[in-house]
């Protein structure tokens with residue numbers, strides 16, 4: 001009975017305490033509006049930005065827009081005299097490839113394609129080892145492929161092999177052959193001639209030199225395989241041909257070029273007052289997955305929504321500073337790139353921190369806050385946000401978050417804090433690069449939806465009202481973190497299970 005009476009009373013008291021604590025903050029929180037968010041997002045997720053793929057012109061246009069906005073707010077450059085923190089990105093570009101069998105040249109696209117991972121160079125072989133991965137001789141290690149050219153059929157994409165399971169990919173086969181010392185491979189594919197030219201660029205990467213090289217391999221058409229195997233070809237197509245050596249003169253050459261590209265994080269600094277050498281870092285990734293041909297993946301929710309939330313938070317705190325209510329700690333507003341490629345930008349920042357990570361009180365990361373997920377639509381709840389990671393690293397995080405939410409009254413959903421959650425959300429956005437270095441983090445997220453990583457993730461589907469409330473929650477949380485007396489405690493070690501990706 002007592003508790004029954006006390007609970008509403010405590011709630012009222014907490015509300016009053018929040019009213020007081022955030023009295024100065026309210027005027028600036030109000031500058032985070034649905035209309036402003038929409039104005040920015042319409043540009044960031046517009047066609048001109050081409051889906052903002054890392055190291056492309058679209059990403060660079062977005063970077064310029066963000067930098068210019070930071071300048072108009074009067075924020076300082078976040079990286080010395082620059083608003084950009086550049087990092088290199090590498091990818092290989094195809095130059096030339098040749099394959100000849102018994103003196104006859106194969107035609108690119110019609111008869112063969114190179115694997116772009118192949119090393120540069122020329123090779124020549126006087127015989128070919130046909131490998132049947134299902135026969136007992138291979139399984140018992142009786143087939144000698146050391147230093148040899150191997151030929152095998154690949155049916156992972158069609159035909160009988162379609163149901164053979166995830167492990168049945170060319171890469172797995174090539175790795176298996178490399179482990180046995182094979183020098184090169186011809187992979188017989190059913191797909192020739194190609195209906196469109198093969199992709200001439202490898203995936204991007206951040207390491208200039210590879211730790212491990214692939215062996216050379218080339219996809220060839222069944223007609224040319226038949227030329228080597230002769231009458232045995234029929235048995236090979238039925239999977240009945242045992243591994244066996246064939247006489248054939250095969251010569252290959254491959255050449256490629258390493259391209260050095262560039263991407264960047266865009267960051268601005270709002271200096272603090274009496275605790276200016278301590279920092280709060282607020283992040284959102286501005287890159288997305290770009291376009292396929294003419295089809296643009298706009299990335300309005302992912303993560304245009306987080307990017308423009310960072311812009312609006314920057315504006316709110318800049319106005320507070322102009323009004324003499326600036327933060328005690330410095331705030332770094334940082335939109336990062338390379339997230340969709342593997343959290344590259346935030347990893348680069350964590351490895352090259354502009355501000356010491358041990359002086360960084362927390363990272364608040366915003367990635368997808370403009371939509372509703374089916375779980376909440378089903379329950380008829382729109383005023384919610386997933387709060388991720390507040391149970392780790394610092395016992396200060398949850399109370400600060402809950403207290404800030406007295407102002408915004410969202411349902412704070414802790415679902416993704418469950419260590420058994422299979423989505424492994426904690427590892428999947430930029431806060432992780434702060435967390436693994438011991439910096440307490442909170443990650444704000446709306447959950448996934450059917451438009452995730454599709455061209456249909458567009459501005460017209462954004463729920464700007466709830467998005468502005470979510471951004472305001474981040475604002476009140478940040479306000480507390482930058483103005484309290486002490487930096488956040490680091491009193492909860494990250495469990496081992498949260499360290500490996």
Ligand SMILES: [Zn+2]
Nearest residue numbers: 302303367368
């Ligand atoms: Zn994202």
